[in-house]
Amino acid sequence: MTEILTEPLAEQVALDALWMPFTANRAFKQAPRLLAAAKDMHYTTDDGRRILDGTAGLWCVNAGHCREPIVHAIAAEAGRLDYAPAFQMGHPLQFRLAERLTEITPAGLDRVFFTNSGSEAVDTALKIALAYHRARGEPDRARFVGRARGYHGVGFGGISVGGIETNRRAFAAQLLPQVDHLPHTHDLARNAFSRGQPTHGAELAEELERVVHERGAETIAAVIVEPMAGSTGVLLPPAGYLERLRAICDQHDILLIFDEVITGFGRLGAPFAAQRFGVTPDVLTVAKGITNGAVPMGAAVVKREIHDAIMDAAQQAGGGIELFHGYTYSGHPLACAAGLATLELYEREDLFARAASLEGAWSDAVHALRGLPHVIDLRAMGLVAGIELDPRDGKPGARAFDVFMECFRRGLLIRVTGDIIALSPPLIVERGQIDEIFSTLSDALEKVS
Numbered sequence: 001m002t003e004i005l006t007e008p009l010a011e012q013v014a015l016d017a018l019w020m021p022f023t024a025n026r027a028f029k030q031a032p033r034l035l036a037a038a039k040d041m042h043y044t045t046d047d048g049r050r051i052l053d054g055t056a057g058l059w060c061v062n063a064g065h066c067r068e069p070i071v072h073a074i075a076a077e078a079g080r081l082d083y084a085p086a087f088q089m090g091h092p093l094q095f096r097l098a099e100r101l102t103e104i105t106p107a108g109l110d111r112v113f114f115t116n117s118g119s120e121a122v123d124t125a126l127k128i129a130l131a132y133h134r135a136r137g138e139p140d141r142a143r144f145v146g147r148a149r150g151y152h153g154v155g156f157g158g159i160s161v162g163g164i165e166t167n168r169r170a171f172a173a174q175l176l177p178q179v180d181h182l183p184h185t186h187d188l189a190r191n192a193f194s195r196g197q198p199t200h201g202a203e204l205a206e207e208l209e210r211v212v213h214e215r216g217a218e219t220i221a222a223v224i225v226e227p228m229a230g231s232t233g234v235l236l237p238p239a240g241y242l243e244r245l246r247a248i249c250d251q252h253d254i255l256l257i258f259d260e261v262i263t264g265f266g267r268l269g270a271p272f273a274a275q276r277f278g279v280t281p282d283v284l285t286v287a288k289g290i291t292n293g294a295v296p297m298g299a300a301v302v303k304r305e306i307h308d309a310i311m312d313a314a315q316q317a318g319g320g321i322e323l324f325h326g327y328t329y330s331g332h333p334l335a336c337a338a339g340l341a342t343l344e345l346y347e348r349e350d351l352f353a354r355a356a357s358l359e360g361a362w363s364d365a366v367h368a369l370r371g372l373p374h375v376i377d378l379r380a381m382g383l384v385a386g387i388e389l390d391p392r393d394g395k396p397g398a399r400a401f402d403v404f405m406e407c408f409r410r411g412l413l414i415r416v417t418g419d420i421i422a423l424s425p426p427l428i429v430e431r432g433q434i435d436e437i438f439s440t441l442s443d444a445l446e447k448v449s
């Protein structure tokens, strides 16, 4: 099936027209890395090399690549219903997927708004938070609280509540005006090489009390955090931290939004991080793994009472459209077909439990890297790992990028963010492939100075 080109693609096509996202375009185009095909745990490059996928694409291909049931479902739906208007019309698959999704979301979160990406899911969740408080007669609850080192996509809402300086700098003149940030919880001095959740740092949740004290609870709509920060380097929540955030939000009627775009769909050995950590948010954002990455899709999943409050207020105001928000491709038929096939595959192969059962071996393999050159911290949970390297003097990120390149040369795809290597293989990974990931990475770490 897999057609590999006889000549590398890079030699056949002009590269200038495309502006690549979050990529060093100039450097990339001088030495392009092109993927031409994928199956299960592997990519194939345009010049025919097999690459073991240590990152599930970009944290999304949890069931492995090009799985037949998903491929067939998308193809069949493309031939049956290519598109249905998203506004004032519906189609069966979107209702079915919404219902199916709520079978695995935490109890009480059972109303689903579809988007096309994580960024849109986040903006949707923020809008729902505002609409909810307005519906309950508290329109002044408009502030959002995010967290340093949080990543919530690239919409103006997402970068405003997000805590990555480089993503905000160029746009700082026009971010959302009423946003505060909690400090991040990454604490190498106290928590380096912790196994599982770090012990120290629950007290950092008290910073939310400080914000409440300073701004007044009556001005705060929602707190948004990733239960485990993924994009800034796999930062696990300290024991007790999320519980404390939940308690403070409850005390002050502030909504708690968990951005589970990365942690959803089994990554941490449970359907969602909310279940893994035993803390239930009011709104949960998802994307990526919802369709196994095969068709773009995201969603905001909300507690029923939040949904109902918005519905009821609109009814009292005379009826009609309850929430003036949506996308042309909300609940696109192909995405819904992919989503239904994906959720069925996760269930049939019990992939979330599989991630949980591999956690011990995975974590042992991660922590066996201790002592390798420049490794200053190791973090693991479910099937995710963060391997933090000591940065080179004056050249942050350069060392990890060299490791990324060395791994790619050796047939392994990893992801790097600054000087942190993030691993998140598809949940179908075999034990032997875990060994391969870590032996390749060890060799690369030994080689890169």
Ligand SMILES: Cc1ncc(COP(=O)(O)O)c(C=O)c1O
Pocket: 116, 117, 118, 119, 120, 122, 151, 152, 153, 154, 226, 230, 231, 259, 260, 261, 262, 287, 288, 298
């Ligand atoms: C936690 C989180 N939120 C939001 C997003 C944005 O998702 P997208 O790139 O689909 O817009 C990401 C992407 O990695 C993410 O990790």
